[in-house]
Amino acid sequence: MQLVVLGLNHKSAPINVREQFSFDKSEVSTALDEVYHYDNISECVVLSTCNRTEIYAVLEDVNDPHQYMLTLMKELKHTDSIDEEAFFLLEGEDCIEHLFRVAASLDSLVLGEGQILSQLKTAYLSAATAGFTGAVFNILFQKAIHVGKLIRTQTGIANTPVSVSYTAVNLAEDSLDKPLSEATVLILGAGKMSELTATHLQAKGVKTIFVSNRTFSKAELLARRFNGQAIKLDDFVEQAKLADIIITSTGSPHYIVKAEHARDIIKARHGKPIVMIDIAVPRDIDPVVAQMDGIYLFNIDALESVVEANKHIRQAEAKKAEPMIQLAMDEINEKLNYLSVRPMMVQLSDKGETIRRRELHRALVKLPHATEHDIKMMDSMSRMIVRKLLREPMIRLSEIAGTEEEGLYWELFRDIFNLKVETDHEK
Numbered sequence: 001m002q003l004v005v006l007g008l009n010h011k012s013a014p015i016n017v018r019e020q021f022s023f024d025k026s027e028v029s030t031a032l033d034e035v036y037h038y039d040n041i042s043e044c045v046v047l048s049t050c051n052r053t054e055i056y057a058v059l060e061d062v063n064d065p066h067q068y069m070l071t072l073m074k075e076l077k078h079t080d081s082i083d084e085e086a087f088f089l090l091e092g093e094d095c096i097e098h099l100f101r102v103a104a105s106l107d108s109l110v111l112g113e114g115q116i117l118s119q120l121k122t123a124y125l126s127a128a129t130a131g132f133t134g135a136v137f138n139i140l141f142q143k144a145i146h147v148g149k150l151i152r153t154q155t156g157i158a159n160t161p162v163s164v165s166y167t168a169v170n171l172a173e174d175s176l177d178k179p180l181s182e183a184t185v186l187i188l189g190a191g192k193m194s195e196l197t198a199t200h201l202q203a204k205g206v207k208t209i210f211v212s213n214r215t216f217s218k219a220e221l222l223a224r225r226f227n228g229q230a231i232k233l234d235d236f237v238e239q240a241k242l243a244d245i246i247i248t249s250t251g252s253p254h255y256i257v258k259a260e261h262a263r264d265i266i267k268a269r270h271g272k273p274i275v276m277i278d279i280a281v282p283r284d285i286d287p288v289v290a291q292m293d294g295i296y297l298f299n300i301d302a303l304e305s306v307v308e309a310n311k312h313i314r315q316a317e318a319k320k321a322e323p324m325i326q327l328a329m330d331e332i333n334e335k336l337n338y339l340s341v342r343p344m345m346v347q348l349s350d351k352g353e354t355i356r357r358r359e360l361h362r363a364l365v366k367l368p369h370a371t372e373h374d375i376k377m378m379d380s381m382s383r384m385i386v387r388k389l390l391r392e393p394m395i396r397l398s399e400i401a402g403t404e405e406e407g408l409y410w411e412l413f414r415d416i417f418n419l420k421v422e423t424d425h426e427k
Contacts, residue, residue: 002062003136005095006069006087007047007054010109013086015301019282021077023048024251028123031076032130038072043137047102047123049116050164050193050281050300051109056099058136065091096140096332100325103148105157109303110167111314112157115192117148139335147328154324157317165196165249167303168277169204172245175275175296181205186243188236188257189250190218193279197247198226210243212236214250237261241268246276248284257285266294279303344410345397347419352386 008018023031028046035044043058055073062068066089074082090098101107105116124141127133133141152158173180185206187194190213198209209228212235213219219230231239233256240246240261250256257276262285265274271294278285278299290297360382364370370378393413400406413419 001042001136002059002065002091003057003095003140004059004065004069004089004091005054005056005098006066006073006089007052008086008088009052009054009107010301012088013083015281015283015299017083017086018051018053020079021053021073022050022281023053023076025126028126029130032127032132034076035072035132040068041072043127043134044132045123045127045137045141047120049119050279052102054102056095056137058134065089093329093333097325097329099140099144100147100328103144104151104321104325105148106151106318106321106325109300110164111311111318112152113164114152114158115164115196117145117152120148121145136336140332143328143332143335147324151321151324155317155320157314157321159317164279164300164303165193166200168197168247168279168298169200171298171303172247172275172277173204175298176244177273178244179205181207183244184208184210184242185245185247186210186212186236186240187222188212188233188246188248188284189280190215190222191249191251193249194247195222195225197249197279198222198228202226210239212239214252237264240265240274244274246274247279248277249279250284252280252284253282255284255286257289259286259288262286262289262292262295266292269294344413344419345394348390348393348397348413348417351417351419352390356382356386 008021010018023046028048031046032044035041040060040062041057042060045056047054047056055069055076057069057072059065059068069089070082070084070087073087074080098107103117103120105111105113108116120141124133124137124145128138169180172183172185176183180201181204183206185201185208187198187209190211194211198211201209207227209223209226210231211219211223211226211228212231212233213222214233216230216232219233222228223230236256240257241264246257248256257278262276273294273296276285276289276295276297278297281300283299285297285299287297287299289295360378363378364375367374397409397413400409
């Protein structure tokens with residue numbers, strides 16, 4: 001068994017590379033369907049967010065996991081072009097530790113942001129529903145989700161509502177030449193990120209919020225929640241001419257705000273500047289807009305400057321999470337090691353139980369006058385005898401799980417107890 005993760009994130013690749021390899025919800029489903037045909041992949045989870053794309057896999061007998069996973073990524077994204085330097089590959093314990101750190105938002109662009117935990121849970125449940133998780137990933141991902149929740153509740157890493165959306169609002173506030181309470185804001189997109197952004201804007205005192213979305217009913221729902229106004233997506237350019245801030249977070253694969261839109265907007269404003277913040281991946285705003293006078297354009301990568309401002313505070317809290325990560329690593333390694341010897345332990349236990357029941361039945365045949373109390377006593381005593389006889393062998397099996405001695409003990413136990421179980425290597 002080879003436990004691996006291939007991925008890229010905000011630290012390893014710029015946004016133009018990350019958006020090439022992002023997966024939306026339907027693409028994740030399609031990717032899992034394609035993985036079904038790979039004989040060397042027994043379990044798989046695809047995690048794709050605005051700042052990372054990661055494919056976790058349990059591989060069987062792959063000679064070069066790095067190249068195998070790179071080829072898998074190319075085939076899932078249907079491309080022959082891939083910048084190998086943008087991707088990282090982690091194996092074994094490094095993979096597990098990375099997953100735990102991702103779940104705890106220790107690896108996020110905004111340290112302590114809360115979205116990644118729900119995104120990880122969604123990715124795991126999608127794979128589990130599709131039948132692509134088994135004993136390893138069910139244990140591993142459930143533990144990761146537990147660790148993420150534990151760190152958020154037992155450290156101060158999440159006490160301040162710092163997230164991509166919150167950072168975007170701070171960036172808008174810093175760039176604006178008036179108080180946010182006096183600003184008119186246009187939000188393009190009505191998803192979770194837009195909802196979080198609107199929440200932070202309202203908390204900052206913004207009173208005038210317009211929401212536009214391809215599905216107008218969703219724009220209406222979000223606008224109503226924040227006492228805003230919904231507008232049709234076809235009309236967003238006209239409304240943008242009156243806005244001080246535009247924040248985009250749609251799931252569109254194409255630019256929503258194109259260069260010609262931006263030129264119309266700035267022309268109508270007669271030199272009055274406008275702040276545009278694009279927090280979508282793929283990007284919603286054509287990057288050439290940044291070159292136009294009167295427009296201040298920021299994308300996901302630009303948020304790093306704001307993140308740095310409070311980084312030392314969040315890092316101090318993050319240090320408290322390190323012992324918790326290590327404890328979780330120790331616990332999960334015990335569980336994963338145990339999996340390798342569990343088939344033998346189960347068969348050994350089953351054999352002991354079969355013998356116990358057979359001998360108890362023979363004894364009871366010779367004791368026709370045994371009372372119900374007598375039968376219960378003999379049943380309890382025989383169970384205890386088997387349990388105590390097998391206790392030491394079971395403990396020793398769990399101790400050597402995952403060590404070099406494991407193969408020797410497989411042979412020894414099979415010979416002594418006449419078991420039929422096979423190792424994974426022999427199957």
